[in-house]
Amino acid sequence: MTDWQKLDEPLTGGCQCGAVRYKVxxxxxxxxxxxxxxCQKAVGGPFAVIxxxxxxxxxxxxxxxxxxxxxxxxxxxxCRDCGTPLIFD
Ligand SMILES: [Zn+2]
Ligand SMILES: [Zn+2]
Structure with missing residues (x-):
């Protein structure tokens, strides 16, 4: 069982155009x-950061x-507007 460490301040991120934002x-x-x-195909590069x-x-x-x-x-x-890859489910 993994102990998920709660953060005092959430991590935030989003796409290039700003249409999508998220927090963790x-x-x-x-x-x-x-x-x-x-993953290479998903990001159009040699690797994805997971x-x-x-x-x-x-x-x-x-x-x-x-x-x-x-x-x-x-x-x-x-993001449907700018195409930035965001998450993997
Ligand atoms: Zn966008
Ligand atoms: Zn992969």
Whole structure:
């Protein structure tokens, strides 16, 4: 069982155009670079930075995330306006 460390100040982020913003109230664990083919395609580069948190700790604070079902078991969230890759579910 993982102990998720609650943060005093939430981590925040968003897309390039600002249409989508989010916050996370816990410290991500097992932060890593993923070089798998699907992550390479999702970000258009050699790797994706993965910062795992529970879905219940991830809150969209502005706009709405668009979804692309990248496989039968995964979907990738992005900004519909500017195309920035945001999350992986
Ligand atoms: Zn955007
Ligand atoms: Zn990957």
């Amino acid at each position: 109230g816990v410290q991500p664990i097992n932060v890593h670079l993923c070089h798998c083919r699907m 910062c795992p948190v529970l879905k219940t700790d991830f809150v969209v604070t502005r706009g709405e995330i668009g979804w692309f079902h990248s496989s039968a078991v995964a979907r990738r969230g992005f």
